Amino acid sequence: MISLLVVDDERSMRDFLKILLVKEGYEVETAPDGKQALALLDKQAFDLVITDIKMDGMSGLDLLNSIKEQFPALPVVMITAFASPDDAVFAMKNGAFDYISKPFNVDEIKTVIIAATSKTSALAEAKSISAQFPEIIGESREMIKIFEMIQRIAPTPANVLIYGESGTGKELVAQAIHRLSQVAEQECVPITCSAIPEELMESELFGHVKGSFTGAISDKQGLFQLADKGTAFLDEIGELTPIIQTKLLRVLQEREVKPVGGTKVQAVSVRIIAATNKILEDEIMAGRFREDLYYRLAVVPLRVPPLRERKGDVPLLVDFFLKKYSKAFGKEIQEISSYAMEVLMKYDFPGNVRELENIIERGVALETSNIILPESLTLSSFRTSKTNPSIPELSPFQIVASEDELFERGLEEVMAETEKLFLNTALEKTGNSKMQAAELLRISFRSFRYKIKKYELG
Template structure:
């Protein structure tokens, strides 16, 4: 059963669609106009929206634009009795799933609804792929390639070398490979190479016997022994010293280890997944990393893209982190304003997904309303200042604001006219800055969408 919202100013059409869809097994809510439809969507879960285009107040295209800014994956079907090529083009341009003219064939709309629900209700190719890998969020082309690679390499025993900047989710990819392998029920042991002191590294990896060095008061298993018949994940592999690199090479070649201070060789069966934020080829040229070890590790190389290369995943990640931290912090912050989201879309995220998660956690913690606003996004001051300077320069260079510059001019026009002119200029500038998106322009001006729409109509701004 799916939740469907029907928005139409004609009661007969609302009733007809509710009866039709209820018989199909869906739960249906109706709204007589765009405003009520939008209010419902802000507070309730929905799998599909069916909306008329021509309605008084907020029309269907405005509703569609608002939906796509806040819930880009929610499918929307547009219907109208006044079909026009321009309406169809605008509807599809703004992300409508389909456009149907009234009167429509019942079988036709049932087919379209079924296709829309299949795409947006959890059964699309992208959704199936992301659902398979808990914790890895993404539907971009770059991430789909990663998911496909995980599926292909996971069933094999091949060693994998994961490249990626800090914060991209390399360990999550390693976990996904392990969970889809034939040793999924056996241990997955993460080892951060840079976190273990050099003098303890050999003991930590290969274990030691009692009395082998000061403080070795008993035999101890190494992490490779703990990971036996499972997977060892060696993060920051480029930090290993030359001596440990040599010993690791033997583990990969011979599948055996010798504990520190011990004489007996122990056979192990461990799959190695390594990760690095360095370019190991450069490390090899500099003499800091063994070439033979590199080829043993990089049987299957896999690169996790930085967040700046998959910006289309930012809204999806934001919604995921909003849900996570609203629950953890016991707050009702479930939305982000479209302008705040645009700020994030324009940011390059040097810390990648980990940085975005921290930003959203802070935003939820600091926000006093139920929606994150731009002022509660704490980006690095250097970039924030640059953004402000660019915005200030943009305002000055466009010449949009022709403010009153003299006392004489103020008194000649009168206060009301000055305020009216300034409002018009601000509204036009906000629309320019947001590519004529009324929802984002309203966010930019810190006023409600209803107030913004009222002012646009009042001043006749196109």
């Protein structure tokens, strides 16, 4: 139930609002002044405060300031007199969620309350759903969508194709789907398609009978027999060779397997969770992946977004990895400096969560103080991502990891590397047009040409 605190020094107004809002289904407390309001806020959690501005003693604006200090996330709606629009402007500047001016109509106040509380309830919902996935850190809208999707599809037998860049957490998502599935008590049998040579792949997937090839010294069960009536996790599915793709498709269609060298088929029922960091549609277009197999696997396609599309999760992940590695390395580091955090927020993580984890692991190992400073962050050199159309802001820490490194390599070398990266970025963005690249960098065509010759960039 959503609880509201109404603050007004006029009794009739308090009573009017209370009756109105209780009828709307809210839980309502009232306070006659700012002091008593703050006392109530100390005792009880509210979702929204509605306060008059003009009150004797502590004004509504003073109350707003105190609330923003002590409960920064709590929305506050101000009631202003129609005649004083300046108060409203001032309140908004000081963090009020919105204001309504007296005399107000009932619909207006209802709309404002719904707007103010739906934000908090969305946040609470995000927290409660992400709590059900303690191993997957994230409260961004993108991750919430993934959690909801996992909850919806996990109990069904539908095959799932998880795709996304390397290091985004596809394997964690696959495990979570299995954990919430009907067959969770069985093992989820994994296989990494890229790690197995084609000659062995068929036997790994479907098993073999003794003597079917050199080295087949006994009958062997394949993935499909082992995972029967359960889940199989096919990682890096984009690496399957055409022959194996065809055989796998047949198994999925017929729901039966024949071991290598065998004559009898066995009925199997396996739910497949596949993962890939390739865009399979592109692989299909290029003739490298069978379209019919794709549709069998991607009954539910699930995209795990790259970390740069959910930067809001970076602080949570940093916190999680700091705790993990502080503990593992027996250190007391619980914090990261705000400048170091800023550096991370600007970075675009080509290696996604795995890269962030490595950065923090290394940072904890290197740091000698009890707070991570930018100097302890080693980001891979400045990179522009193809999917990010704007030229990323340059941070010196993206070229060199630390002041020490800068001094060691010298300004000349570091500046040259910076220059090279920008020249390359400009060339890439303009499809190798030197004229446009020079324009983009705001230097003359002649000096651009001189520089790319100097660095042998083409």
